[in-house]
Amino acid sequence: MDTTASLSILLLLFGISVANPVRKPEPPAFVPIPGNVDITTKFLETNKGSSERLMHGDIVIPKTRNALYCLNNNCFWKKNSKNLVEVPYIVSSSYSSADISVIQNAMSTFHNKTCIRFVPRVNQTDYISIEDKDGCYSYLGRIGGQQLVSLKRTGCLYHGIIQHELNHALGFYHEHTRSDRDKYVKINWEYIPTDKASNFQIQNTNNQNTTYDYSSIMHYGKTAFSNTVGKDTITPIPNAAVEIGQRQDMSNIDILRINKLYGCV
Numbered sequence: 001m002d003t004t005a006s007l008s009i010l011l012l013l014f015g016i017s018v019a020n021p022v023r024k025p026e027p028p029a030f031v032p033i034p035g036n037v038d039i040t041t042k043f044l045e046t047n048k049g050s051s052e053r054l055m056h057g058d059i060v061i062p063k064t065r066n067a068l069y070c071l072n073n074n075c076f077w078k079k080n081s082k083n084l085v086e087v088p089y090i091v092s093s094s095y096s097s098a099d100i101s102v103i104q105n106a107m108s109t110f111h112n113k114t115c116i117r118f119v120p121r122v123n124q125t126d127y128i129s130i131e132d133k134d135g136c137y138s139y140l141g142r143i144g145g146q147q148l149v150s151l152k153r154t155g156c157l158y159h160g161i162i163q164h165e166l167n168h169a170l171g172f173y174h175e176h177t178r179s180d181r182d183k184y185v186k187i188n189w190e191y192i193p194t195d196k197a198s199n200f201q202i203q204n205t206n207n208q209n210t211t212y213d214y215s216s217i218m219h220y221g222k223t224a225f226s227n228t229v230g231k232d233t234i235t236p237i238p239n240a241a242v243e244i245g246q247r248q249d250m251s252n253i254d255i256l257r258i259n260k261l262y263g264c265v
């Protein structure tokens with residue numbers, strides 16, 4: 001056996017994947033949502049029939065604690081001695097290594113542009129558990145102990161959706177529920193079913209002096225929860241043509257807000 005072969009076997013034994021020139025190429029780690037579907041349409045469709053009690057489409061309501069009270073620093077993740085904010089995570093064994101690389105690539109945007117560090121959990125008490133459950137959803141902020149981030153294999157493993165759910169876990173609400181949203185979007189209540197109206201309720205958000213961001217990854221799309229085909233529930237004002245509900249990547253303002261909220265400098 002030559003050295004290369006024995007080295008490969010050794011690496012495989014340790015579970016390390018080595019680049020093999022004859023293997024089929026891996027799917028790209030950056031997976032955009034296919035087709036002309038915005039982020040809300042995609043995850044609301046995926047979350048239909050989810051067993052969790054979901055607020056605003058994809059935020060889990062804790063059974064023991066009200067997620068709405070995320071106003072004190074208790075629900076944020078803590079900085080370590082190096083001024084980095086560690087968010088320990090574990091991932092379910094039902095994901096493939098390609099799935100995991102999509103998740104890790106979405107995390108790498110946070111690592112590259114903010115002081116947030118998603119780190120594999122060792123023994124930390126508070127951590128997120130990324131699991132292939134029945135939809136794309138997350139708790140809001142750090143709730144203490146293990147907390148679920150559900151990323152269903154079929155429907156949620158997209159760069160933008162992963163970032164969206166991780167942003168909830170960091171403590172961010174949806175942009176269209178911001179305290180000052182009525183200046184920037186009109187909510188068309190006539191197309192919103194009564195039992196879905198709470199998804200459009202204004203929250204007492206800390207806007208951190210950042211401008212309203214139509215391009216936020218946390219903004220719902222125009223037709224979110226609409227009960228009438230062709231009718232929008234959210235209309236940007238004054239210019240109704242402004243795009244909302246983008247699904248590709250965090251915006252510069254999304255990144256700025258993380259940096260402000262967590263005091264990354």
Ligand SMILES: *[C@@H]1O[C@H](CO)[C@@H](O)[C@H](O)[C@H]1NC(C)=O
Pocket residue numbers: 105106108109112
């Ligand atoms: C983050 O930076 C690393 C190292 O430069 C790079 O390989 C990776 O693609 C970046 N991630 C994103 C999502 O831009």
Ligand SMILES: *[C@@H]1O[C@H](CO)[C@@H](O)[C@H](O)[C@H]1NC(C)=O
Pocket residue numbers: 123124125
């Ligand atoms: C985790 O392990 C480290 C090193 O062994 C130890 O110092 C630390 O107290 C442990 N933390 C918890 C939460 O158990």
Ligand SMILES: *[C@@H]1O[C@H](CO)[C@@H](O)[C@H](O)[C@H]1NC(C)=O
Pocket residue numbers: 208209
């Ligand atoms: C927002 O700006 C005002 C006035 O410049 C300042 O007093 C306040 O501390 C700022 N708030 C935040 C959260 O940065």
Ligand SMILES: [Zn+2]
Pocket residue numbers: 056057058059164168174
């Ligand atoms: Zn959401």
